[in-house]
Amino acid sequence: MDTSLIFNEQGQATGLWVGWLFDDYYSAFTLEVIQRQEDGSYDQKALNRLAEENLRNLSEYSYFTFIKVDGKQTPYLPVTDYKTHVSQNRLWMEFTVMFKDAIDPKKHAIDYAVYDPTFYVEILHEAKGDPIQFIGTGARGCGYALKRPEPPEEISLMAGMLDKDETAGDGIGQYFAERVVISCP
């Protein structure tokens, strides 16, 4: 996963861009029903439909995207902006979550995490390269810290008991999420 926090010119955070590269299993499984063109590439319209459906379903789960301002979940607008394609047999989907109100990171503490609250799908930032970016000139001077998950012991024990296709119920996912903490001195 790649994420980029979007800033306006006034230096306020206005949204979060999220890009997901799905794993081989999910990609093969979902792409199997997508029509292919003669050259073997996937029909873009069908890919878009898949992405739209996924986003529609995800909207009930706040797009697996959790942005906290001073420790409180910030409300955002429905996602309309997305892109999807297949590269090397893996499905890619990117979308932008826009905040209802722009947030001034100098005045408020901002941190965000992207995770599956049911702990069914593991979502981690790409290990290689620069998976976390800032977009916009207003981001100048800002930095971030990526906090690795540190689940409480009981939670990690419980999660260890879960099998591949079991969910732990809503809520446990947050303990295994990577959290990005923004600082704009």
Add this chain to the structure above:
Amino acid sequence: MPIIFLCFISILFFPMAAHAADVSYWSELVSFIHTQQQAFHRELAATIRQIQEGGIKAAWAMISISFLYGVFHAAGPGHGKAGISTYLLSHESQLKRGLFLSFSAAFVQGLSAVLLVEGMVGIVGWSRQEVKGMVPLLEMASFGLIGLIGLILMKRALTSFYKRMKARQNTASLNFDHDHDEKGNQECSSCGHSHAPSIEELSVKTSLKDTLAIIFSVGIRPCSGSVLVLIFAEIIGLRWAGITSVFMISFGTALTVSSFAILAIYFRKIALSIVNYKNDSILHNFVSLITFCGGLLIALIAFSLFLKAQDYGHPLF
């Protein structure tokens, strides 16, 4: 003596029992196993892709990764580890039998994944989505059956305990001052006066039926990781790679489960031999206690998994 038993149970069911001293070690171990198996599972897909791209060398990588995935994956629940170990803990068994149980259950589990995916997609013509939807149902069936085995173990323990109590009452009133010559006496065969009862005499009678019931109830549930591998391999046109991989996963699973089985058998031997020195009526009760507690644990775990295994919606599937 129950301490040894408790130790074993805590190894077996560590998430529940581990709130003792070494919580952080367990927690680290559990999360290590969890991360490892997920990494192996991802890598498995990558190696199957490499085979597709013409690298026959990748076949060896696939086989060894499948095996390792099996070893780590079986450390999680639902591979008969708890059921088989508790059964072996409460019933006198040879090492051979423990290994047979572990390996057959793992093999049948692999077979059930292959039959489900290849049979249903290839022969019956189900869609892969339908096949995936079947997994929770089979899981429920398996957990339900394992829970039932737990209940049967509890019932066995209670029956043998009750019978012994009754026999003791009878002998107490009828042969109050009998001596040790009466060892062979039918009335006294289980009254606790023979000084060296063989363990075979003490354990609840085991049978082929038990073995088959355990193998079936564990094996009916296809390992969901294997189902994903099979579906994946089938989609990219490498059915045989998928099947080979699943049986290597089973082999890895069998190895993990059988190490638990071996532990169970030796724990039982050691525990019984220590109790044996003191008093054999305690020994009887001890066996019943193990059987009862084991049955209760299996039943509780299986039924809680049963409730969790039900199908649920996920936004991405």
